[in-house]
Amino acid sequence: MKPEIHPNYQKVVYMDINSGFKFLSGSVKGSSETIEWEDGNTYPLIKMETTSDTHPFYTGRQKFADKGGRADRFMQKYNMKQDN
Template sequence: MKKGVHPEYHPVVFRDANTGDEFLTRSTATSSSTVEWSDGETYPLIVVEISSKSHPFWTGRARVLDREGRVERFRRKYADLGRNAG
């Protein structure tokens, strides 16, 4: 990689605002707030609104709004159009 072209890629702690869960990863994101991690090091802290720990899809709390299925509803809606064509 060319020097001075890419943003700095460094360790960052992300905290889920809903659950308080934290995880350490690498990112180009920066923050003025910091947190001390379990390894004794201090890392930038970024608070996110939602993560896999609180998102309904990943937690299994997602609601199924379409039980019938989009394909079946489409077929039923347009079933007669194929017979009347031509």
């Protein structure tokens, strides 16, 4: 590989901001925030809104139950009755 043309690949800690779940992985993305990991080393911290810990595909839980379509939600929001 040619020097000076590839991004810096390093270990980083990803943290789910909704659940607090953390995992260590490799990435070329960096961060100004750092965290001390279980092995005693300090790694860059990347905060994420959704990870496998909170995503419905992986957890099997839906965040929002069946709420109807857009028109139904609009009618309910403004207390309107739908004509048939």
